Amino acid sequence: MFGLEKIASKIEIPPEGIDADLAIPSFRESPEAVAEKIRALKSPLFKEVVVKGRYVNISFNYAELAPLVLADVAEKKGEYGWNACGAGKAVMIEYSAPNIAKPMHMGHARNNAIGHALVNLYRANGYRVITTNHYGDWGMSLAKIMLAYGRWGDRAAFDKDPVRHLLDLYVRVTKESADNPELEDEARALFRKLEAGDAELHAMWQEFRDVSVANFERMYGLLGISFDIDNGESFYTEFIPAAIREALLKGVAQYGEAAEGGEGRPIVVSLDAFKLPSFLLQKSDGASLYGARDIAVVKWRLEHYDVSKIIYVVGHEQELYLKQIFKTMGLMGYPEEKLAHVSYGMVTQGGKKISTRTGNIVFLEDGFEDAIARARGIREVGVGAIIYNMLSMGREHDITFSWDAAMSVEGNSAPYIQYAYVRAKAILEKAGALASPLLSPYPHEVGAREAALLKLIAHFPEAVRQAHALNAPHLIATFLNAFAQEFNRFYASVPVLEESEGRDLRLALVAASAQVIENGLWLLGIAVPERM
Numbered sequence: 001m002f003g004l005e006k007i008a009s010k011i012e013i014p015p016e017g018i019d020a021d022l023a024i025p026s027f028r029e030s031p032e033a034v035a036e037k038i039r040a041l042k043s044p045l046f047k048e049v050v051v052k053g054r055y056v057n058i059s060f061n062y063a064e065l066a067p068l069v070l071a072d073v074a075e076k077k078g079e080y081g082w083n084a085c086g087a088g089k090a091v092m093i094e095y096s097a098p099n100i101a102k103p104m105h106m107g108h109a110r111n112n113a114i115g116h117a118l119v120n121l122y123r124a125n126g127y128r129v130i131t132t133n134h135y136g137d138w139g140m141s142l143a144k145i146m147l148a149y150g151r152w153g154d155r156a157a158f159d160k161d162p163v164r165h166l167l168d169l170y171v172r173v174t175k176e177s178a179d180n181p182e183l184e185d186e187a188r189a190l191f192r193k194l195e196a197g198d199a200e201l202h203a204m205w206q207e208f209r210d211v212s213v214a215n216f217e218r219m220y221g222l223l224g225i226s227f228d229i230d231n232g233e234s235f236y237t238e239f240i241p242a243a244i245r246e247a248l249l250k251g252v253a254q255y256g257e258a259a260e261g262g263e264g265r266p267i268v269v270s271l272d273a274f275k276l277p278s279f280l281l282q283k284s285d286g287a288s289l290y291g292a293r294d295i296a297v298v299k300w301r302l303e304h305y306d307v308s309k310i311i312y313v314v315g316h317e318q319e320l321y322l323k324q325i326f327k328t329m330g331l332m333g334y335p336e337e338k339l340a341h342v343s344y345g346m347v348t349q350g351g352k353k354i355s356t357r358t359g360n361i362v363f364l365e366d367g368f369e370d371a372i373a374r375a376r377g378i379r380e381v382g383v384g385a386i387i388y389n390m391l392s393m394g395r396e397h398d399i400t401f402s403w404d405a406a407m408s409v410e411g412n413s414a415p416y417i418q419y420a421y422v423r424a425k426a427i428l429e430k431a432g433a434l435a436s437p438l439l440s441p442y443p444h445e446v447g448a449r450e451a452a453l454l455k456l457i458a459h460f461p462e463a464v465r466q467a468h469a470l471n472a473p474h475l476i477a478t479f480l481n482a483f484a485q486e487f488n489r490f491y492a493s494v495p496v497l498e499e500s501e502g503r504d505l506r507l508a509l510v511a512a513s514a515q516v517i518e519n520g521l522w523l524l525g526i527a528v529p530e531r532m
């Protein structure tokens, strides 16, 4: 009834406790018949093909499997585990998107980590990836900070530590405008002046932008990330009027009622039919809004890049907003199905929500510095500890950042996994020239520890596929943690360097393990250290 291809697509890794390496559920066709088809392959790789209930269980012949897997790793090296499922396709990934005049804090580390990991995962799955940043460099929040600088700014404090000073001003203006609503009006007036091209304000805006971007770029340097497109929101402002006109022409947006006493009418997109809240593209005073800009942004991206998907790595508090934007694009005739929100939960630190508004933040820059110091100056380990901690949980969960967990030597941390790598490298160095690669079936019984490690090495490509299919970098983190655990068990119980019949196999396993860890960490945006 089913061909082999159909069967292959159903292969599962059985849960622990089942004594088999692969399992194939067969509910429609008789499992006996499926087992017969597999036995008929006469593959030397399969030791046993047995039926258990509605499952066909397969166990490997590790002596046959070992040379195939290990030669594959040795040959593909930094590309072991990669596949070509995205060949010929391009995706655009927007991530990071910090706001100008506000510091990057530990919460941003999660966005950067998820975005960077997705970029690498898509590349490893054969896609061409176009990365885009999206600086929040336009709008009322920035206008308020500029207003605050005009009132309370201190040139010396700014010159000394611009990002800190701007944060202090932001906290102050937020607090004061709660009792003093005129500040909002003043900020609005300032923003209008800026939009009209006032030279002095533009110079201030440019300076704020420059000092912020310089700070962001220091972080990107540490994280090893860069962007193909680094336009900010301000770049798209000139395309907004055309986008709003198009929405009106296509009947997706309508004029609303003028406010009492006023003449101007707002422009609204009504999404009632889709059970989504309506939203404004333009206020009655003519000022355009965030949503209008995002529509112009999607248009610009689709006009300039031929991509099969645009992925937005944005926190889950903007989920509803992005649904509104995506639906609006669909109604305007654009390919809504190409727009995807990859959301993630909040990061708390020390039990408190990170909040720029109140100033309760740890600057990412200070976080990195602290981490590197805790890692005794080893940059890859310090930076990696933060990144891994941000990725080790499913992205939808809220997480609490903790130094104990991030730096743990017991497991589930970058240092733990990196340490397994450094150990593997040290063994290889001690062994001198690598033993000749295994070309033919291993002539001896493969021990249990060796088999367990081999199985994980062979499983890595599947983890890469799955993590990509689900946009789930944490699957790679989880895989690597299990891998390092297995490697440590192997290392503790098998005398790798001992001159005996198994030495070639053991050394080849160690070399492949180092490669798998290096490749897996690379996917997460984490570098391997030379020493620890």
Ligand code: ARG
Residues within 6 Å of the ligand: 097, 098, 099, 134, 135, 136, 294, 297, 312, 314
């Ligand atoms: N800068 C925004 C923020 O910090 C995120 C931007 C999201 N991207 C977008 N195209 N709207 O909240």
